[in-house]
Structures are given as C-alpha cells and as structure tokens.
Amino acid sequence: PDELPALRVENVDVTYGRAVSALRSVSLTVPHGAVVALLGANGAGKTTLLRAVSGTLRLHRGAITAGRVRYGGTVLDGRDPVAAVRAGVVQVPEGRRVFAGLSVDENLRSGGLGLGRRGRVQVQEARDRVFALFPRLAERTHQAAGLLSGGEQQMLAIGRALMAAPRLLLLDEPSLGLAPQMVHRIAEVIREINAQGTAVLLVEQNAGMALSLADHAHVLEVGETRLSGPAAELARTDAVRRLYLGES
Numbered sequence: 001p002d003e004l005p006a007l008r009v010e011n012v013d014v015t016y017g018r019a020v021s022a023l024r025s026v027s028l029t030v031p032h033g034a035v036v037a038l039l040g041a042n043g044a045g046k047t048t049l050l051r052a053v054s055g056t057l058r059l060h061r062g063a064i065t066a067g068r069v070r071y072g073g074t075v076l077d078g079r080d081p082v083a084a085v086r087a088g089v090v091q092v093p094e095g096r097r098v099f100a101g102l103s104v105d106e107n108l109r110s111g112g113l114g115l116g117r118r119g120r121v122q123v124q125e126a127r128d129r130v131f132a133l134f135p136r137l138a139e140r141t142h143q144a145a146g147l148l149s150g151g152e153q154q155m156l157a158i159g160r161a162l163m164a165a166p167r168l169l170l171l172d173e174p175s176l177g178l179a180p181q182m183v184h185r186i187a188e189v190i191r192e193i194n195a196q197g198t199a200v201l202l203v204e205q206n207a208g209m210a211l212s213l214a215d216h217a218h219v220l221e222v223g224e225t226r227l228s229g230p231a232a233e234l235a236r237t238d239a240v241r242r243l244y245l246g247e248s
C-alpha cells in the first residue's frame with residue numbers, strides 16, 4: 001500500500017497579497033482511493049486549500065508561505081496547474097465554470113490539454129468514459145455549453161476534469177445552487193467516480209451530502225482546522241450537527 005499515491009498537505013500556510021492570511025498550519029491526507037470532505041463556513045479557506053493543491057493559487061494572487069503539499073512522490077507546492085495535472089491531480093472549480101460559447105464536445109476536449117500529445121484513441125476513450133457516466137452529455141455533444149441547465153453544466157465541468165484521467169479529483173461545491181434531485185445525482189456520480197478508483201477531496205456546503213460520501217472529514221474555521229475524523233464520527237458530534245447539519 002505504501003507505493004499507492006496519497007495527497008499529503010503538511011502544515012500549510014497560505015497568504016493572499018501581503019496581508020490576508022487564509023490558511024494557518026493546515027494538514028490533511030487523502031489516502032489512495034479515499035473520499036475526504038472539507039467542511040466550513042464561507043471564507044473558512046476551503047477553496048484556498050484546493051487551490052494550494054492544484055497549483056492555481058498564484059492565479060488568485062495567493063501563495064503558500066509555509067508547509068508542504070505532496071502527491072505521492074511529487075512535490076506540488078510552488079508548482080503550476082500543469083504540474084498538478086501531470087501528477088494526476090485535477091480541480092473542478094466552483095461555479096461550474098464551463099466555456100459557454102463552446103460546444104459540450106469542445107469543452108471536454110479542453111480538459112486533456114497540458115498532458116502533452118495524446119493519441120486520438122486515448123482522447124476517445126476518455127470521452128467514452130465521461131459519456132458513460134453522463135449520458136445526458138452524450139446527447140448534447142454539439143450544443144453550446146451555455147445552453148445547458150445548471151446541473152448539466154456541473155456534469156460538464158466534472159466531465160472535463162475527468163478527461164485528464166485524474167487519480168485525485170478536487171471538487172469545489174459541486175452541489176451549489178442545484179435542485180435536490182440533481183444534488184442526489186451528483187452524489188451518485190461522485191460515488192461512481194470513486195468506485196472506479198479516483199480519490200476525491202470534496203469541498204461542500206451541503207454537509208449532509210459530503211459526510212454521507214466521505215470516509216474522512218475536516219472542518220475548517222477561519223483558516224484553521226477545527227475538527228478532523230472519520231466522517232461518520234464527525235456527523236455525530238454536536239458542533240457539526242448544530243452548525244453544518246442544521247439540527248438544533
């Protein structure tokens with residue numbers, strides 16, 4: 001099991017610009033094949049942690065100022081998104097950002113960029129896997145992404161990330177703004193992606209959904225880890241039930 005790659009975030013500090021401290025000494029591990037949930041209020045630093053892993057912090061004027069991010073044997077802190085994608089780590093950004101003017105197919109093809117030259121067969125196979133997971137996208141290959149429903153756009157955003165054949169998928173609030181039925185469908189898809197061998201680090205406001213999927217969970221509070229543990233255990237703690245599961 002030692003040679004199977006895990007994500008290790010160790011005592012990471014992140015700062016935006018000169019003054020904004022967004023994360024302080026945050027550590028977490030995503031073992032090979034696991035689902036780990038990251039919970040916390042708005043502004044707690046969840047998105048920042050995903051950016052620190054995917055190499056996209058710099059695009060937001062942020063930087064890791066202490067600590068270490070590794071995926072298997074690859075050091076990811078201080079690297080760019082292409083390095084992360086090559087290592088097998090791909091982020092689905094919040095807000096289902098798809099290229100509205102491009103077709104479903106063009107959006108998917110953009111997901112393999114940065115991997116170097118891949119053969120037509122490899123791209124075709126990746127696309128077939130995405131279509132098997134999201135039959136709705138297969139029916140709409142030539143439609144402009146901007147004309148899809150919110151749920152379909154989220155599926156496309158996930159599908160585009162899967163085109164890079166990630167071993168670790170970073171998901172930022174996939175259920176945000178979706179109807180309950182679609183949230184349920186997204187949860188099923190995450191389960192299926194994980195069953196096919198991809199580890200998932202899942203940021204969610206929907207704590208119920210996240211804890212039902214996750215093996216392990218962490219609660220961030222203003223840039224620091226407040227609670228960590230097996231998801232089933234966290235779901236039973238008073239703080240999580242009151243603050244994140246809406247119980248009194």
Ligand code: ATP
Binds near residue numbers: 017021041048
């Ligand atoms: P949300 O659910 O609202 O995205 P979050 O837990 O993901 O919340 P982050 O977006 O990571 O939180 O934000 C953590 C802190 O960093 C907040 O104080 C936020 O204002 C700040 N922050 C985030 N992005 C930037 C940026 N580009 N420049 C400056 N500060 C930022």
